[in-house]
Amino acid sequence: MFRDRVDAGQQLAKKLAGYANRKDVLILGVPRGGVPVAFEVAQALHAPLDILLVRKLGTPRQRELAMGAIASGGVRILNEQLIAELGITEEQVAATIAAQETELQRREQMYRGVRPDISVQGKNAILVDDGIATGSSMLAAISALRTLQPKRIVVAVPVAPSHADEQIKRVADEFVCVDKPELFFGVGQFYENFSQTEDSDVHALLERAAKTPLASHKSEKRRAT
Numbered sequence: 766m767f768r769d770r771v772d773a774g775q776q777l778a779k780k781l782a783g784y785a786n787r788k789d790v791l792i793l794g795v796p797r798g799g800v801p802v803a804f805e806v807a808q809a810l811h812a813p814l815d816i817l818l819v820r821k822l823g824t825p826r827q828r829e830l831a832m833g834a835i836a837s838g839g840v841r842i843l844n845e846q847l848i849a850e851l852g853i854t855e856e857q858v859a860a861t862i863a864a865q866e867t868e869l870q871r872r873e874q875m876y877r878g879v880r881p882d883i884s885v886q887g888k889n890a891i892l893v894d895d896g897i898a899t900g901s902s903m904l905a906a907i908s909a910l911r912t913l914q915p916k917r918i919v920v921a922v923p924v925a926p927s928h929a930d931e932q933i934k935r936v937a938d939e940f941v942c943v944d945k946p947e948l949f950f951g952v953g954q955f956y957e958n959f960s961q962t963e964d965s966d967v968h969a970l971l972e973r974a975a976k977t978p979l980a981s982h983k984s985e986k987r988r989a990t
Contacts, residue, residue, distance in 0.1 A: 769958040770798065770895055773923035773943070774805025777893070780941050781921060784889060785810040789916065791888045793817040794970075795906055796876060797962040799894035802923060804970045806893055814974035815883040816967070817892060818872055819906045820865040825857050831901065832858070835865055836909030837873065837882055876967050880975060890915035892937075896952030897925035900932050907936045924955045 767773040784790045790812045794803030800816060807814035822833040822843070832853065833843035841862065848858060873882075890910060897903050903920065910918055920933050921941040926949035933940040944955065953959040 767923055767956050769956060769960075770801035770962070771805055773895060773956070774802040774893075775809065776943050777802060777921055777923050777941070778806045778809035780943060781806060781810060781891065781919075784812070784891065784919075787812070787889070789887070789889050791815060791883055791885060791890050791915075793885075793890055793892050793910070794967075795819070795892065795894040795902070796872065796967050797964065798896075800967045800970050801962055802895050803893035804974060806891065806921065807974055808977065811979050812891075813883055813979065814971065816876055816971065817906055817910060818869055818876075819902065819909055820869050821902070821905055822858075822861050822865055824851060824853060825861070826851075831905065832861075834905040834909055835862065835869060836906065837869070838885070838909075838913050840909040840912050842905070842908050842912070872964075875964055876971060878968070880971070885910065885913040885915045887914070887916050889917045889919065891919045891921050893921050895923060896955065897922050897929045897933070897942075898949075898952055900925075900929055903933065904936060907933075911936075924952060925949075 792803050792807040792812050792814045794800035794816050796816050796818060803814060817837050819834055819836045821831040824830045824832050832847050835841050892906060907918060917938045919939040920937045924944045925942050927945045927947050930940060930945060
């Protein structure tokens with residue numbers, strides 16, 4: 766049981782200690798609830814923090830059924846087989862993408878402001894959320910992140926059902942999880958405080974992280990003097 770997302774992030778950071786103080790590491794929080802967890806991880810590891818926004822592309826008749834996803838960095842993934850099987854037209858696909866791209870851009874602007882995203886290419890990207898339930902959103906995030914050419918993808922969460930281990934390891938390079946209970950009903954049951962993370966909270970944490978000097982920068986300054 767975690768007190769809140771801050772406590773969860775601090776506990777998760779201990780399991781990621783091997784990635785501390787490395788210039789090739791980038792922490793990516795999944796908004797909204799994953800960002801407070803990711804912030805604590807980034808602070809503990811002295812690594813930069815950014816977000817990976819993912820929007821699933823629901824089919825026209827069943828919005829919960831994903832025919833693809835879009836993500837930060839202009840990533841677009843389509844399940845061509847499903848689209849063909851359901852007879853979804855190019856016009857329907859284009860309309861769905863346009864609507865979700867508008868929402869993704871709105872959130873990017875809200876969270877980042879004018880700050881550009883941090884390049885993922887060649888980095889050890891640690892993808893952090895506050896937990897995994899069904900795994901569908903995380904799988905979409907991993908697929909999207911892979912197209913940005915990181916050196917390695919590490920999925921890190923405080924809690925996930927036991928079956929998630931095999932599911933995530935099939936597509937990520939490493940899976941780090943504090944607690945993998947057999948009896949799992951939802952992520953919130955493992956937090957004493959699982960209150961909603963607001964958009965303003967995400968923006969504030971990204972601003973704080975951007976203003977925090979990294980350990981490598983500090984050591985370079987000390988050597989210079």
